[in-house]
Amino acid sequence: MFFHDFHFTFTVLDYAAEEKIVKCSQKVFYDDLEKAVIAHLGYDIRLDSVINTPGDTVLYHYFESVFELNSKKAMEPIWIGSELQGADLVWLYVQYEAKKLPKELNISSSLFTELYDDQANIILLKNMDYNDDRLHLDNTEQSAKLTRN
Numbered sequence: 574m575f576f577h578d579f580h581f582t583f584t585v586l587d588y589a590a591e592e593k594i595v596k597c598s599q600k601v602f603y604d605d606l607e608k609a610v611i612a613h614l615g616y617d618i619r620l621d622s623v624i625n626t627p628g629d630t631v632l633y634h635y636f637e638s639v640f641e642l643n644s645k646k647a648m649e650p651i652w653i654g655s656e657l658q659g660a661d662l663v664w665l666y667v668q669y670e671a672k673k674l675p676k677e678l679n680i681s682s683s684l685f686t687e688l689y690d691d692q693a694n695i696i697l698l699k700n701m702d703y704n705d706d707r708l709h710l711d712n713t714e715q716s717a718k719l720t721r722n
Contacts, residue, residue: 580605580689584682586642587699593672595642595701597650599665605685606663610635612687624663629655636665639683644675674701674721680708681716 583600607620613635623629633652642648653666678701682694689712696708703719710717 580685580691581693581695582682582684584640584694584696585699586680586696586701588671588674588701590700593670595648595669595671595674597640597642597665597667597669599636599640599667599684600658601663601665601684603657603661603663605688606632606635609639609685609688613638620663621657624655624657632663632665633667636667639685640667641679641681642669643679643681644677674703676721678703678719679716680710680719682710683715686712686715 585596585598587596587598589596603620607618610620610631611617614631618631623631630652632655633650637650640650648669648671650667650669653668655666656664658664680696682696684694685692692712694710696710698706698708698719702722704722705717705719708717
C-alpha cells in the first residue's frame with residue numbers, strides 16, 4: 574500500500590458543448606478513497622474489488638455526498654465509472670447534463686475533509702467561461718461561486 578504525507582485531489586470539469594454535458598474527472602489517492610468510503614458506508618470494503626466493476630457505485634454514493642454542482646438547483650451527477658491508475662491512484666468519472674452553462678455556478682467539494690485537516694481539493698475548469706478557471710478548496714473553504722464572463 575502506498576502512503577503519502579500530502580492530502581489533495583485533482584478534479585477537471587470540462588464542458589462539452591456539442592454533447593451538452595459537463596465531464597467531471599477526479600484523480601484521488603487510493604488509500605484516502607478507501608478510508609473515506611469505509612467511513613461513509615460504515616463497513617470494511619476493499620476498493621480493488623469494486624473499481625471498474627458494476628459494484629463501483631459505492632464510490633458514486635460517497636462522491637455525491639461530498640461533491641456538488643448547482644446553479645439555482647443541484648445538477649444531478651450521472652455515474653460513468655472508476656479506473657485504477659498504477660497502485661496508488663484512482664480516477665472517478667461523472668458527468669452532468671448541461672444544455673448550456675448557467676450564468677452562476679456553485680461548486681462544493683468536501684472530498685476527504687472529514688479525514689484530513691490539511692486536505693486540498695484543486696479544481697480545473699476547461700471550456701467554461703467563468704471568472705476563475707482554477708479553484709483551491711479546503712477544510713476552511715469548501716465551496717466557490719463562479720459567474721460567467
